[in-house]
Amino acid sequence: MSAAVSADRRRARSRSVFASEVRRGLRLPAWYVVYGVTLVVSVITAVVLWVFEGFSSGHLAGLPFSGVVFVALGVGFATLPLLAGGALNAPAPAPASEGLRPAGLVLGTWLARWVLAVGVLIAAGPMLLITAFAGGVSFLTFVTAGLLSIVELGVVAAIAVGLSALLHSRVASVLLSYAVVLLLTLGTAAVAPATGSVEEVTETVTTIGSEYNETTEEVECLPPTTVTTTTPTALPNWVVLIANPFVVVADASAHDRYDTGRPRDGFGTTAKDVRQAQSPQPIASIDDECGENATTALPEAPVESWGAPLWYVGLGIHVLLAALALVGGTIAVSRRAERR
Numbered sequence: 001m002s003a004a005v006s007a008d009r010r011r012a013r014s015r016s017v018f019a020s021e022v023r024r025g026l027r028l029p030a031w032y033v034v035y036g037v038t039l040v041v042s043v044i045t046a047v048v049l050w051v052f053e054g055f056s057s058g059h060l061a062g063l064p065f066s067g068v069v070f071v072a073l074g075v076g077f078a079t080l081p082l083l084a085g086g087a088l089n090a091p092a093p094a095p096a097s098e099g100l101r102p103a104g105l106v107l108g109t110w111l112a113r114w115v116l117a118v119g120v121l122i123a124a125g126p127m128l129l130i131t132a133f134a135g136g137v138s139f140l141t142f143v144t145a146g147l148l149s150i151v152e153l154g155v156v157a158a159i160a161v162g163l164s165a166l167l168h169s170r171v172a173s174v175l176l177s178y179a180v181v182l183l184l185t186l187g188t189a190a191v192a193p194a195t196g197s198v199e200e201v202t203e204t205v206t207t208i209g210s211e212y213n214e215t216t217e218e219v220e221c222l223p224p225t226t227v228t229t230t231t232p233t234a235l236p237n238w239v240v241l242i243a244n245p246f247v248v249v250a251d252a253s254a255h256d257r258y259d260t261g262r263p264r265d266g267f268g269t270t271a272k273d274v275r276q277a278q279s280p281q282p283i284a285s286i287d288d289e290c291g292e293n294a295t296t297a298l299p300e301a302p303v304e305s306w307g308a309p310l311w312y313v314g315l316g317i318h319v320l321l322a323a324l325a326l327v328g329g330t331i332a333v334s335r336r337a338e339r340r
Contacts, residue, residue, distance in 0.1 A: 017105060021112030030083060031116055035123040038075045042068045042124040046131050062141070062256055062265030065131040069145050069253075070246060070266065072124040076117050076153045077185060077245070081177035084113040084160035086170030088333060102333035106326055110161040117153040121146065138256050141267065145253040148315075152245040155318040156181060162325025166332045184318075188244040192236035196277065201233040203283040208298060210290040221290035224299055238277035242314040247274055251311035261304030275307035 025031055049064040088109060121128075132142050159180050164173040209222040241247055247270055254271035256264040263269045275281075284302035 017108030018112050021109055022115055025083075025112060025116045028083075030079075031119065034075060034079045034083070035119055038072055038120045038123040039126070041075065042071050042127040045071045046127050050134075060263065060265060060269075062132075062135040062137045062267075065128065065135050065137045065142075066145070066250070066253075066266035068124055068127045068131055069149060069249065072120050072128075073149055073152060073246060073249065076120045077156055077181050079120075080113070080117050080153070080156045081160050081174055081181055084117070084157050084164070085174035085177045086164050088161065088165040088329065102330045102337060106161065106165055106330045106333060110158050110326060113157040113161055114154045117157050118150055120153070121149055135265070136256075137265070141253050141255045141265075144255065145249060145267070148249045148252045148311075151315070152249060152318065155245070155322040158322035159325045162322075162327075162329035165329030166325075180321075184243060184245055188240050188247075192238075192241040192244075192277075193234070195240055196234055196236040198232045199235050199280045200230050201235075201276075201280050201283060202228065202230045203285075204228045204302070205285055205287055206299060206302075207287045208290045219290070221296045221298065233280070235277040235280065236273075238274055238310065239313075241274050241277060242310045243317050244314065245318060246270070248311045248314040248318070251275070251309055252315075254306075254309075259303075260301040261306065271309070272304075272306050274310060278310055279307045281305035281307055 045067045046064045049067045053060055053063055088106065128142075128146075131137070156177075160173070160177040163177050163180075164170070167173040167176065204226060205228075206224050206226045208224050210219050211222060212218075213220050242251070250267040250270035251274055253267040254263070254265075255267075257268060258264060263272055282305065284304070286299070286301050288298065290298070
């Protein structure tokens with residue numbers, strides 16, 4: 001009976017740590033600054049991408065939505081190491097954590113920082129809803145992008161909290177957290193092209209010309225001509241690229257396509273690139289010089305092949321990193337407690 005009571009008390013203290021950390025975070029003006037910046041930047045991003053889409057070919061209707069998702073993630077990644085790092089550097093435990101197992105202290109602190117980080121998605125929520133509705137974004141894409149973004153924010157929060165428990169210096173833990181985030185984001189984007197390989201990619205271009213028929217006084221389409229070329233193409237290292245959290249979210253959320261397979265948003269564009277790097281697919285396109293002037297039947301547009309999704313590889317890497325950070329932090333807190 002005493003063991004059960006003790007377990008109940010530990011769970012209560014763990015919940016107390018979580019609640020107190022959330023309340024403490026909400027009392028910090030910094031979090032509200034982050035939420036405000038997220039909202040403002042998401043509005044600007046949506047407007048800019050809408051204008052861009054209006055002056056472009058109009059084939060990326062969901063681009064503003066994917067852009068706002070990336071912006072919210074970027075703000076979260078840029079601020080979490082600072083606001084979550086150093087959470088467990090203090091040599092003495094918080095009052096709510098007295099008698100609590102190290103695992104409960106670390107997990108409670110991590111969950112609190114994770115909840116506060118999800119606030120950036122809530123702050124961008126109005127623009128996410130508007131851009132999703134205006135861009136015809138499917139429910140599956142909306143939910144997948146949201147869930148994967150929440151998971152990735154939890155991963156960065158775990159890394160920051162775990163490193164703060166491992167290191168005594170707040171400055172060191174914050175800087176190291178930023179280093180890990182930069183490595184996963186900018187580092188992978190920079191290294192992937194340099195460590196890629198040269199693959200032969202086959203591209204087929206079907207050209208439909210036109211000519212003016214003086215007898216009928218109409219523009220008629222000429223018979224299609226097809227040219228197929230195989231050229232060596234430099235492709236990025238997909239193993240490195242899929243470790244990027246933005247690529248993970250994009251690849252998992254790339255559900256919306258046109259009938260030809262053309263991407264409708266930034267998710268599809270990113271997913272197609274990383275899947276091509278893993279398994280190059282033949283490229284087929286139509287150069288239609290006749291268009292709406294056609295008086296004869298046009299060939300069907302080729303359906304683009306993307307290859308198999310790869311996001312679960314990157315997500316597995318991130319979950320492993322988060323778990324290692326939390327386990328390492330728990331061990332460090334436990335050893336510090338034993339020395340007291």
